[in-house]
Amino acid sequence: MKQAVIVGAIGKWRKMLKNVIESKGINVVCFIDNITTEKEYEGVPIIKDYEIEENLKDFAGEVYFTFPAEDERRKNYVQKVLSKFKKSVTVYSYFETYTINQEALFLARKAGDYWLSEEFDEKRANEVINLFNDEKSRNIMQKWIEFRKELDLSLIPYPEENQYIPDDVPVIDSIPTTYNFVDLGAYDGDTLLFAFNKLRNFGKELGCYIALEPEGKNYSMLKERIEKLKETTMKSQKFLLLKAGCSDKYTVFSIYSEGQRSKLIDEQDDFEEFERAYSVVLDDIIHNIRIDFVKMDVEGFELPCLKGLKRIINESRPVLAISLYHKPEDFYTIPEFLNEHCADYDFYVRVHSTFFIETVLYAVPRGR
Structure with a gap:
């Protein structure tokens, strides 16, 4: 029997992919995933890339990649993974993987994967397309609508680098020489480091960093x-860190976490099982400081969070970088909200990962 390995983060698509591949008489012997904390799925082991040589030393089958590898980082990772196989293997790119196994996407949709859901308001989605400033953004929005209906991989844009400060969106020009940065869904501060170094190359210096x-x-x-940063490269900056989420109301919610993934849940029944946290309204907390840049990646709470930022947006007119992929309706409800509350702004959208994941809406104030 032929053997196969699936490379990429474990999720409904990859798990369905296993089932589709095995339906063709090919035995999936393991997943390779550096993120998940799971050790196996339906009896199939999940290993890290550094465990390949130990666990797959005699493997000579098929290797299915589940993500595009157009940029240097991903190309290097693919080469790293393949270099660890000691025998000849047959390699399928992300596009080839899901083209010959497209049934996996439809099965994942049927199982309730909202990133593949076709349950959205197509009329409203089409109506917001013309709110975007450039043809590239409008094309991305149109392809998102078509992909949701057809699950055709040729409609998916290749991921772009420089998430939150892309090169072809006028973010940098709209940020002052000394800027104050609000990081919502800050994770471990990775975006702070990226933004600090990127903007410093253009003569911009961080004044204050506020993170939730x-x-x-x-x-x-x-x-x-x-x-550590306060002792080294950021000695003169001011910091405010809050262990909290953001919304348009004060509430308690629960968090499901796995590796680098988190999901915010507001159903009361989930409180006993998962970690508890609370949300705050930023308009009530942030005063007497101009906010210049807001990054928002809050696991589906983006619209409530924006509603809790209306005063700040009106007074400071910051650049906004908002995740647009956690819920299907985000693709039109968030642009609709911004169009109503952000006067004299230009809107752009860019895709920074696979399957429209890490899609970001950039709202850039005119003449700032």
């Missing part, structure tokens, strides 16, 4: 990183 991160482990990593 509700998940306990992530917040601990954030605090640890900030303490």
